[in-house]
Amino acid sequence: MGVMKIGKSLMNSLFAEPETSKYPEGGLKLSKASRGSIVIDEEACTLCRLCGRRCPSGAIKPDRSQSRIMIDRMKCLVCGECVEECPEHALSMAREYVSPDPSVLVDVYRASARVGSDSVLQGIEMPPEEIVSSEEKIPAVSTKEVQRIKRKKKNKKKKKKRNKKRNKPN
Amino acid sequence: MNKSMFETTEYTSRFLQLSEVKDYRQLVYAAERMYGTGGFGNSVAMCTALEGAAEVVIPEKAQYIRTILMELSMMQENLLRLAAIAETLNFDSLSMMCWTEREKILEILDDLTGNRMILSMCVPGGVRKSLDPEILEESLDELNVVMQKAETIKGIIAEDSMVKRRLRGVGVLAKEAAQGSSVTGPGAKGSGVDIDRRMLGEYGAYRNLDFVPVTETGGDCLARCMVKIREVIQSGELIRKAVENMPEGSIRSEMPAGINGEWIAKIEQPDGVDTFYISGSGSAFLDEIGVRTAGESNQKIMDRLENVTLENEALIRLTLGIDSCLKER
Numbered sequence: 060m061g062v063m064k065i066g067k068s069l070m071n072s073l074f075a076e077p078e079t080s081k082y083p084e085g086g087l088k089l090s091k092a093s094r095g096s097i098v099i100d101e102e103a104c105t106l107c108r109l110c111g112r113r114c115p116s117g118a119i120k121p122d123r124s125q126s127r128i129m130i131d132r133m134k135c136l137v138c139g140e141c142v143e144e145c146p147e148h149a150l151s152m153a154r155e156y157v158s159p160d161p162s163v164l165v166d167v168y169r170a171s172a173r174v175g176s177d178s179v180l181q182g183i184e185m186p187p188e189e190i191v192s193s194e195e196k197i198p199a200v201s202t203k204e205v206q207r208i209k210r211k212k213k214n215k216k217k218k219k220k221r222n223k224k225r226n227k228p229n
Numbered sequence: 230m231n232k233s234m235f236e237t238t239e240y241t242s243r244f245l246q247l248s249e250v251k252d253y254r255q256l257v258y259a260a261e262r263m264y265g266t267g268g269f270g271n272s273v274a275m276c277t278a279l280e281g282a283a284e285v286v287i288p289e290k291a292q293y294i295r296t297i298l299m300e301l302s303m304m305q306e307n308l309l310r311l312a313a314i315a316e317t318l319n320f321d322s323l324s325m326m327c328w329t330e331r332e333k334i335l336e337i338l339d340d341l342t343g344n345r346m347i348l349s350m351c352v353p354g355g356v357r358k359s360l361d362p363e364i365l366e367e368s369l370d371e372l373n374v375v376m377q378k379a380e381t382i383k384g385i386i387a388e389d390s391m392v393k394r395r396l397r398g399v400g401v402l403a404k405e406a407a408q409g410s411s412v413t414g415p416g417a418k419g420s421g422v423d424i425d426r427r428m429l430g431e432y433g434a435y436r437n438l439d440f441v442p443v444t445e446t447g448g449d450c451l452a453r454c455m456v457k458i459r460e461v462i463q464s465g466e467l468i469r470k471a472v473e474n475m476p477e478g479s480i481r482s483e484m485p486a487g488i489n490g491e492w493i494a495k496i497e498q499p500d501g502v503d504t505f506y507i508s509g510s511g512s513a514f515l516d517e518i519g520v521r522t523a524g525e526s527n528q529k530i531m532d533r534l535e536n537v538t539l540e541n542e543a544l545i546r547l548t549l550g551i552d553s554c555l556k557e558r
Contacts, residue, residue: 068322078332090339091364115255138258138349139357 087156094137095154099128099168103149110141110150128168245518252513253279253488254353260505261347263520266309267302267499272351274496274505277432279353281492282507283485289434291355291482293475296433298342298350300464300471304375305334305346306499307457307464311382314454314547318395323385330378337368355481365472376465383458386451396451400545401535403448410533411526414501415460416549419445419452426497438470450541453548457499487511500550501527527551 080088089095097119106128108121118134119141121127142150247259260275261268273295280287312327335345341360342348350357386392402412407420417424423442430436443459445452488509496503501523508517528551531537537545 078329090336090343092340092343092361094343113254115251115258136258136349137343140254 089154089156093154093156094139095152095156096132096137097130097135097141098151098153099130100149100151101168103147104128104168105147105149107146109144109146113140113144115140126169130166130168132166244520248515248518253507253509253515254484254513256515256518257351257353258349260520261349261351264522265346267306267346269298269302269348269351270496270498270503271505272348273299273432274494274503275507276351276353277496278492278494278505278507279484279488281494282488282490282509283353284490285354285482285484287355287482288479289476290359290478291480292432292434293471294356294360294480295351296435296438296471297360297468298338298348299433300468301334301338301341302346302348303499304461304464305331305338307461308334310499310547310550311386311454311457314544317543317547318392320389320392323382323389323392326378326382326385330375330382333371333375337371340364340368352481354484355479359480369469369472372465372468376462379458379461379465383455383462386454386458392454393451396454396544396548397447397449398536399450399541400537400548401447401449402530402533403535406530406533407448410530412501412530412549413526414497414499414523414550415453415456416501416527416530418443418456419548420448421446426495426502432494432496434471434474435467437474438467440467449536450544450548457548460499487513488515491517498523500524524551 104121106121106123106126108123110119111117111121115138116134116136118131118136120129120131122129137152139152142152244259244263248256251259257272257275257279261272264271308327308331312324312331315321315324315327338348339345341364342350344350402416402420404421407417407422413424421444423444425442427433427435428442440463443456443463445455445459447455488507489511491506491508494505496505503523504519504521506517506519507515509515527549530549531545531551534545
């Protein structure tokens with residue numbers, strides 16, 4: 060009996076297909092409900108900044124002064140909070156996979172900014188220097204407490220420097 | 230020594246630190262990521278606590294969807310634990326069988342929600358989206374295949390002589406000791422104590438799906454393994470019942486801008502009961518958060534066990550659910 064059982068399971072596992080797929084060679088198989096990635100309709104965006112306020116990980120950052128939106132694809136959770144929140148329906152989820160490019164971490168989109176008088180900027184391509192690269196990191200959200208701690212640290216450093224200067228002549 | 234109820238580990242406190250800068254909607258995602266292999270339970274606990282404090286009643290359909298996803302993630306977590314136990318026994322083929330079945334359940338979750346493990350489906354006030362009925366029917370067919378395999382795994386654990394020799398009579402927890410201690414989950418159920426937070430109907434649609442918690446009388450590692458695999462089968466039956474009885478309607482109710490009040494939510498997880506405590510005073514940022522995972526409460530009964538030896542310690546910890554490397558992330 061035992062031999063029969065072993066033989067049966069051996070034959071099954073010899074000729075059965077593997078459960079997992081070989082990812083880079085076999086290609087990506089998107090699931091039926093795949094969330095894909097966030098897509099921006101740059102024409103419709105009014106830069107109201109609600110998406111940036113709702114984002115749990117701070118991946119989407121609207122910048123009103125330069126009329127642009129930045130998405131950090133490595134930070135994005137694809138939860139859909141920003142898509143639900145957008146009053147102009149400018150954000151949507153496309154059923155395609157954007158492979159994260161390690162050289163450019165932040166995608167920059169140019170918003171039309173219908174609100175202000177900055178619409179002159181429309182249609183002008185952004186010079187390559189302005190595109191945020193991986194080296195240039197966007198500062199994280201800093202609360203008042205964090206700022207206070209930073210100030211304290213700076214003060215400490217200054218005190219140390221002062222003390223050194225005082226001690227040197229001795 | 231009077232220890233506080235909510236002991237926090239280093240990793241959990243990182244979540245607590247995050248609660249100072251994130252509002253309560255954003256914190257649900259942080260809670261989900263506290264636990265790598267199946268954070269859906271954590272997000273359900275967090276949302277239940279928030280809804281309780283804000284006195285919001287969520288729609289019936291949302292409760293059913295939460296129940297289905299919760300049971301699916303409990304199934305894959307139980308199979309993962311069984312795979313780890315089988316690997317500790319050096320029974321590699323059983324371990325691989327468990328991994329294979331877990332992979333199928335992860336694919337079902339991927340088809341239903343778009344994510345495999347960290348689902349991002351539970352939001353305060355309901356769920357993010359409803360489940361497609363066609364995909365649900367297809368996944369029920371796939372679930373039947375998993376259930377048949379789970380019966381085979383159950384047979385192996387119950388009958389295989391090697392498994393019996395390693396697990397029977399190891400780390401015995403008597404029923405009286407289990408009743409008088411903080412142990413929950415398979416540790417309690419394996420000793421014949423039928424405590425299960427799902428029976429209280431505080432969350433999910435479990436009140437409408439009549440079931441009895443799985444119990445074994447052995448109290449040893451074998452009994453706890455049997456509880457785990459029988460829970461997998463029970464979860465499959467619960468999912469089928471929930472899909473049949475799913476009502477129509479909305480999936481989300483509105484939450485207030487700020488949370489005013491406090492609440493404790495207790496959720497049944499594969500290792501035991503996870504506790505979330507929140508309190509707020511009217512703003513979107515919470516005043517207090519406390520988290521106590523099942524691993525912490527189970528750890529305190531290690532000195533009440535019988536027949537503990539050094540070579541069996543890993544098995545005892547895995548079966549009881551004291552695996553702080555898997556939890557508290």
